Amino acid sequence: MGVIQRDQFLEIFPFFQKASQPLVENILSFSRYQKLPGKMLVKLEGDQCQDFVLMLSGEKRVFKMGGSAREITLYEIGLGDICVLNATCILSNTKLLANAATTTETEVLLLPARHFLDLIAKYEEMRAFVHLHINSSLTAIMALISEIVFGKLDERLINYLIEKFENGQLKKTHDQISKDLGTSREVISRLLKDFERQGLLSLSRNVIKLKNF
């Protein structure tokens, strides 16, 4: 993709198709393009955000780290998304509240904080865009809290697998899964083994296959 063209941008962010064109011109002219490799730690909790990040392709996970190597994924963002924590970090000039890492190779557009704030001040559509995305991430976070507090782990794991399976299989380690769900590797191994014994799955190294696919 290299440098992003206006048409490509509008395809990825259809919201701006109805927005005033000077806004789009401004976003494009003030931003710079960046490509990031997969599995790269991009931001750490406590960092400042210099730029507002617009996702062009790929995927990032935003997560919290706990002691003893445990983690939990708060939400994932992909093509056409922005990140609440990144946005509020800039909007309130405070420090980042979580970590971010790419899961796949990722392309982003980086809009410097100063220009981002200018555009927020100037364009109603820019505010609407940001607020809509803030809301959708908040929705995800609220749902996550309910799941963690009230949900059962076996159901959460089942839902996770259903969501992530592609062509009846998932190429992840138990450790990665545990870090998405916020539990420990042993617990995931135990549950998956139970599922296997029930004849739902077949397990092998780095891959989980759905039976009867």
Add this chain to the structure above:
Amino acid sequence: MGVIQRDQFLEIFPFFQKASQPLVENILSFSRYQKLPGKMLVKLEGDQCQDFVLMLSGEKRVFKMGGSAREITLYEIGLGDICVLNATCILSNTKLLANAATTTETEVLLLPARHFLDLIAKYEEMRAFVHLHINSSLTAIMALISEIVFGKLDERLINYLIEKFENGQLKKTHDQISKDLGTSREVISRLLKDFERQGLLSLSRNVIKLKNF
């Protein structure tokens, strides 16, 4: 308090002391005052928000409900606060993501959504005000997730008690505490009894007293 005066408002929301005065006049003239009794359910998940709420006095808790009578408090707001979920609900014109109830008698200022959006559009300071508060609630929510996922319940309970104790005592039932911490009443009773056996507390109906106070 009855009808709110400009001076009182500025004392409760010192942020606006440095803001342009027409903004303050607008907030005051468009808003209406409301007094709410304690322990009243104010908003339900899924509701729409007609008004932007500014807290003048008292306290509300914002919480999620799960099955089987369990709840968890997401955060509390008091004098000088606003509520993220209320704000984003209006800003993105979506439905409320959690429930809200007063814990004590509460006075609020209600700014109709339409006027709130106008003021957000017009005044940089209004945006800064909202974004600052959004950030502080988000901070609380992120900390909560870490505590739930990585923390131990006995430590969480200890911290809760320390925070809530007044004059060495706390007037709450085990049930109320469990709904703040997101666990079940039995678990709280068990832990408190342990603390009592360790000689830290003394328990009686509706009140927990700190030993050696």
Add this chain to the structure above:
DNA sequence: CTCCCCTGTGTAACAATGTCACAAACACTC
């Protein structure tokens, strides 16, 4: 090719937390 090493998985035993069922203690009304 074989050995070694690293990563990923399996599992037992125990600790912490959640659920269910019920009993007992207390405060209040009649």
Add this chain to the structure above:
DNA sequence: GAGTGTTTGTGACATTGTTACACAGGGGAG
């Protein structure tokens, strides 16, 4: 003082988290 609703106590069991190892498989070094 008996009856009633709320609050607390507790045992038994289910689920989830932790600790400590064993073992399997695959890739690279030799």
